[in-house]
Amino acid sequence: MLTVLGPIIAIFLMTGAVALSNILGNLFPRISTSYFNIALGIIIALIPALNHIIPAFNFEIFMLTISPLLFFEGQSTTSANIFRNLGAIFSVSGVLVLVTMLVVGGLLQLLPGISLGLGLVLAVISAPTDATALETASAGVQLSSSDEKTLKFEGLFNDATGLVLLEVALLVLQGSKVSIGDSVLTFIRSAGGGIVFGIMAGIAIIVIRQLLIRLQFTLSLPITLVYILSPFAAFLGAEALGFSGILAVVTTGIVGNAEIKHVRLMSPRQSRWGIDLFEVLLELLNGVAFASLGMLATRIIMKNWHELGNSLIWIVLGVVLYLGCLATRYLYIKFTTKKTPHAALVFAVGGVHGAVNFALALSISEYGLANTTFELIVMAEVTFILLSMLVPPIIFKLILPVKPSAQLKRTQSATIKRAMVDDVVAISQVTELPVRVRDSVIQDLNSQTGRLSFAGMISNWRQTATIIHDLSDEEQLQRRSALRAAFQHERDYLQQQAAQLPEQTGIIEELYNEVLLAESVVIDLPVT
DSSP, X not given: OHHHHHHHHHXXXXXXXXXXXXXXXXXXXXXXXXXXXXXXXXXXHHSHHHHTTSOOOOHHHHHHHHHHHHHHHHHTSOHHHHHHTHHHHHIIIIIHHHHHHHHHHHHHHTSTTOOHHHHHHHHHHHSSOOHHHHHHHTTTBOOOHHHHHHHHHHHHHHHHHHHHHHHHHHHHHTTOOOOHHHHHHHXXXXXXXXXXXXXXXXXXXXXXHXXXXXXXXXXXXXXXXXHHHHHHHHHHHHHHTTSOHHHHHHHHHHHHHHHHHHHTTXXXXXXXXXXXXXXXXXXXXXXXXXXXXXXXXXHHHHHTHHHHHHOOHHHHHHHHHHHHHHHHHHHHHHHHSOOOHHXXXXXXXXXXXXXXXXXXXXXXXXXXXXXXXXXXXXXXHHHHHHHHHHHHHHHHHHHSOBOOOHHHHHHHHHHHHHHHHHHHHHHHHTSOOOHHHHHHHHHHHHTTTTOOOHHHHHHHHHHHHHHHHHOOHHHHHHHHHHHHHHHHHHHHHHHHHHHHOGGGHHHHHHHHHHHHHHHHHHHHSOOO
16 A cells, blocks of 8 residues: 555655745745755655655656756746847857866866766766756845846756766766767757757647637636646657757747737636746745755765765865866856956856756766766765855855845835735725624735734634625625725725835735735625
């Protein structure tokens, strides 16, 4: 029975860890949630009863699992933006990966006992960056739009380059003959095929979604299923044909960007549901990726603890890898663009690495390398990734503007919301309504602030449930009408606050959105 339920229990365990990490992230807002995900992944690996539940690492399954992350990142990028920046994208996601492999791989060769092939493998695994890990490293600071765009484009497209060059580096490590022409053709076929397949898949998905929308299937289920399955279908289809599944998924997302913007008012309910689903899945899968990183790294360390303790070369390799990549990135962007030294430093430090790099390191176990070589590569990459995630937040806080803390933002939002609710409650108290209707409306309005204790909430819930149950149809219609009028007053209040407090525009817009959602909930409630 437990064997059958194993995958379900594993999913439950990982999603539970992500949920707990989010709670801890809210309790300790100065620490990014991703670090809590990593820590809980480590804890899972250290507890035998939990560790055995999670299956062994599989590269294809892992990449399939994170494919929605790449899809969502692509979907938040416009195709026009891609075309305007094709040259820069090719430079940072293609040429820079090759330059990093050659320069850093050559640098590592200078270390005792490190061959050119081993150096190239280590360097190319370290070259791709992680767009989602960047959000963790830059939490609390303000990146310029140009820097953020460059780093995002790099993280979206350089994984495919890294995969192709990794095969070349492994041939060098194994002493096999390397054909530059064959390698170039392999890259063109993999990358070009992935992009073309992604475009075709994106168009096919758009056609299917449009047919469903125009057939009035607006109850979300078929359209939502198409949306959820899109990245998996694009990845599996491209990989089955020997193309880059990563590029196919990203391209599919980019193609879908224009369609989503075009139809958002054609089916607003579906659009709202899609946005909410997008945010939940993005946070969940991102958390699973970081929890997996912590868990898998801990497994490797525990398995090879005695061998690792005899030599610390893996730490040296990790440090040299990080410093080499940092310097290469800085010099490359400084001399190939017109970026200032400050912008070049931001780009260099912003090349954050994460779960994808670790997955690449683990994937080479299938190439028949000696255990000592494989373990050395994996542990060097663990050191490299940890430095990549720990150093940028420190440097960014020294060289970039700091955003207002999340706690301050929540306090400001709560203050404005309380004033808004108090204002509308005062008006509702003098509105001509039956007493029971007015009491019910005021209780609903006060619930927006969350100021009630648990005891008060239960008491109000019982009273409200009784009142609503006893209301006549006419009184329930009066209650709904009064709530809608109150929400209109709240929106008017927020518009006045936006004019008086322009520096709080972002917070006020979020509150305005909450009021609109509250009104939509009231409209959806049945009268009886």
